[in-house]
Amino acid sequence: MGIDRREFLAKTGKFILLTSAAAVAWDFLRAGRPEAAPNYKLQSHWWAFAIDIEKCIGCGNCVRACKTENDVPLEPYYFRTWVERYHVPNGNIEHPEVDSPNGGYDGFPVRYTPGDGSKNFFVPKLCNHCAHSPCTQVCPVGATFDSPDGVVLVDKTYCLGCRYCVQACPYGCRFIDPRTMTVDKCSLCYHRITKGLTTACCETCPTGARALGDLKNPKDPIHEFLRTHKIQVLKPQLATGAKAYYNGLDGSVR
Amino acid sequence: MESLIHGVEGFMYPNEIELQWSILIVLYPYLTGLVAGAFILASLERVFNVEAVRPTYRLALLTALAFLLVAPLPLQLHLGRPERSFEMYLTPHTTSAMAMFGFVYLWYLMAVLILEIWLDYRKDIVLMARQSTGYLRQLYRAMALWSDNISERSLEIDDKVGRFITIVGIPSAFLLHGYVGFIFGSVKANPWWSTTLMPVVFLFSAMVSGIALVMLVYMVASWKRGTLMDMRCLDTIARYLLYTFIIDFALEMLDLVHRIYEADESFKSLDFMVHTQLYVPHILIQIVFGTVLPIALLGLVQLVRLSERLRKGLYVTAGVLTLIGIFAMRWNVVIGGQLFSKSFLGYTTYKLEFATREGLLPAIIILLLPFLVLWILVRLLPPWEREEPAG
Numbered sequence: 001m002g003i004d005r006r007e008f009l010a011k012t013g014k015f016i017l018l019t020s021a022a023a024v025a026w027d028f029l030r031a032g033r034p035e036a037a038p039n040y041k042l043q044s045h046w047w048a049f050a051i052d053i054e055k056c057i058g059c060g061n062c063v064r065a066c067k068t069e070n071d072v073p074l075e076p077y078y079f080r081t082w083v084e085r086y087h088v089p090n091g092n093i094e095h096p097e098v099d100s101p102n103g104g105y106d107g108f109p110v111r112y113t114p115g116d117g118s119k120n121f122f123v124p125k126l127c128n129h130c131a132h133s134p135c136t137q138v139c140p141v142g143a144t145f146d147s148p149d150g151v152v153l154v155d156k157t158y159c160l161g162c163r164y165c166v167q168a169c170p171y172g173c174r175f176i177d178p179r180t181m182t183v184d185k186c187s188l189c190y191h192r193i194t195k196g197l198t199t200a201c202c203e204t205c206p207t208g209a210r211a212l213g214d215l216k217n218p219k220d221p222i223h224e225f226l227r228t229h230k231i232q233v234l235k236p237q238l239a240t241g242a243k244a245y246y247n248g249l250d251g252s253v254r
Numbered sequence: 255m256e257s258l259i260h261g262v263e264g265f266m267y268p269n270e271i272e273l274q275w276s277i278l279i280v281l282y283p284y285l286t287g288l289v290a291g292a293f294i295l296a297s298l299e300r301v302f303n304v305e306a307v308r309p310t311y312r313l314a315l316l317t318a319l320a321f322l323l324v325a326p327l328p329l330q331l332h333l334g335r336p337e338r339s340f341e342m343y344l345t346p347h348t349t350s351a352m353a354m355f356g357f358v359y360l361w362y363l364m365a366v367l368i369l370e371i372w373l374d375y376r377k378d379i380v381l382m383a384r385q386s387t388g389y390l391r392q393l394y395r396a397m398a399l400w401s402d403n404i405s406e407r408s409l410e411i412d413d414k415v416g417r418f419i420t421i422v423g424i425p426s427a428f429l430l431h432g433y434v435g436f437i438f439g440s441v442k443a444n445p446w447w448s449t450t451l452m453p454v455v456f457l458f459s460a461m462v463s464g465i466a467l468v469m470l471v472y473m474v475a476s477w478k479r480g481t482l483m484d485m486r487c488l489d490t491i492a493r494y495l496l497y498t499f500i501i502d503f504a505l506e507m508l509d510l511v512h513r514i515y516e517a518d519e520s521f522k523s524l525d526f527m528v529h530t531q532l533y534v535p536h537i538l539i540q541i542v543f544g545t546v547l548p549i550a551l552l553g554l555v556q557l558v559r560l561s562e563r564l565r566k567g568l569y570v571t572a573g574v575l576t577l578i579g580i581f582a583m584r585w586n587v588v589i590g591g592q593l594f595s596k597s598f599l600g601y602t603t604y605k606l607e608f609a610t611r612e613g614l615l616p617a618i619i620i621l622l623l624p625f626l627v628l629w630i631l632v633r634l635l636p637p638w639e640r641e642e643p644a645g
Contacts, residue, residue: 026345077268077271100267137349140342140346140347158341160333167441167443172268172270172597175269
């Protein structure tokens with residue numbers, strides 16, 4: 001043996017120390033970071049989303065705008081946002097009939113006749129940008145991360161495509177982009193909101209059923225909306241800290 | 255993809271229609287389970303001094319190693335970006351069960367299994383290095399880390415350290431497979447997975463499958479080598495298999511009864527599934543043929559005095575049924591957990607393809623691969639009882 005125990009231990013120790021230091025440095029270099037925007041201060045925002053079910057007419061503008069703006073694959077299995085149609089006969093909230101043909105992209109064909117004693121409404125869905133997001137928790141490399149301004153983002157250059165986050169999201173908001181084999185989801189149009197614009201879906205909603213809100217901005221109309229409406233989030237029992245706030249959310253909505 | 259829509263019944267969130275985790279992810283808990291089970295059987299002899307199972311001690315260790323080496327393969331094949339998988343070690347996300355599993359795996363492979371096998375075989379490796387020539391000699395010398403020391407004192411140390419490692423190894427094996435259960439059990443979005451019992455159920459089913467596997471491998475190996483099977487050993491293993499199986503079954507039934515009795519919001523969905531799509535894999539294959547029947551067969555041996563030949567036949571039947579049953583259990587967890595919508599309003603179907611990256615063919619190859627690895631390992635490090643050669 002050309003190496004004694006002391007030397008061996010010292011070398012092993014150095015090796016372990018240096019590799020872990022390199023790992024930390026690598027982590028720092030590669031970790032997901034929000035896109036930079038001049039004049040945008042991460043700490044001064046806390047983004048949320050307001051949805052008024054009573055105003056949604058199911059036109060599908062938001063779905064189309066989102067797919068165009070964010071280059072979402074057009075096949076009917078990939079959506080950053082989509083619209084569901086609920087048909088609740090005789091107030092039976094346990095067994096609603098729900099459909100979302102092509103995610104509402106083409107609008108909704110007439111299916112139910114008015115005055116049949118049922119309750120009918122549309123529910124727009126998108127990432128809830130949860131404050132305690134289960135998807136962020138499970139990502140094995142931190143490719144999905146919470147940005148300090150309250151948006152759940154994905155670093156596509158870092159995602160392994162393991163799909164654990166897709167399983168962990170209770171709302172079905174994530175999909176694997178077949179072109180990159182990495183995960184994709186609503187980014188709250190981060191490239192727009194950091195430049196002072198609103199999201200593509202809000203921009204194109206003809207009835208104002210969707211509104212982006214900044215909870216850290218006291219002048220933002222979302223405060224008024226939250227105060228004056230009966231507000232609910234989806235699946236509150238899961239305690240994900242969802243920040244997509246709904247007005248008029250029926251008990252039948254899942 | 256176009257055909258996907260036709261497999262849907264009721265309403266699924268649009269992004270849910272495509273199944274995320276395929277048969278490869280079924281293999282992953284199956285393979286790791288076999289590892290943990292085989293190791294726990296091996297440690298019976300070492301730590302608890304169950305002398306009867308001694309003939310399978312080394313075989314069990316090698317089986318565990320063979321399966322552990324293959325276990326990450328299905329995961330790797332499943333990843334969308336497999337070239338990035340090493341990031342899990344470089345920049346692990348500490349709150350992710352999956353990331354931490356990488357370390358548990360590495361710990362188990364490097365610090366427990368390889369070390370234990372090495373210490374147990376060290377004397378043999380040195381002796382084989384002395385006796386062989388050419389490349390084989392170089393290989394054995396490298397495996398002995400170029401040491402030639404098999405003095406009594408050094409062997410004593412080997413034994414002491416080996417014993418210590420086995421003691422560390424048992425909780426590690428528990429950790430390894432309990433952790434796999436946690437990966438599923440901690441997903442609160444999925445009520446089919448989300449139960450505290452999941453790691454425990456996974457652990458016991460792992461022990462069941464690992465013990466059954468080693469029993470079968472031992473029987474096949476003895477038969478191939480034309481040696482006499484040690485019936486005392488086989489009977490003991492079969493008895494342990496029965497005991498762990500009863501615990502495993504009790505836990506699974508507890509989970510089932512609890513779900514039925516509580517009947518929470520997800521129950522109707524899950525109940526529907528178990529009566530339709532999952533009826534064959536869950537009720538028939540997993541519970542009836544994969545659990546109740548082998549327990550009955552193994553129990554029969556305990557109750558009635560049977561001939562050696564008949565016992566062997568029963569053990570083989572029970573062992574094969576067990577392995578199929580535990581595979582079905584993994585299938586029902588992984589695939590079953592994705593067949594219903596998280597809206598609880600609809601169901602989708604899983605279409606298993608054949609010769610695609612995540613199809614049946616690669617799954618079969620991955621399932622056979624550990625046996626090839628085991629064959630090589632057995633060639634390299636014969637696990638059979640031998641007479642002491644003059645040192």
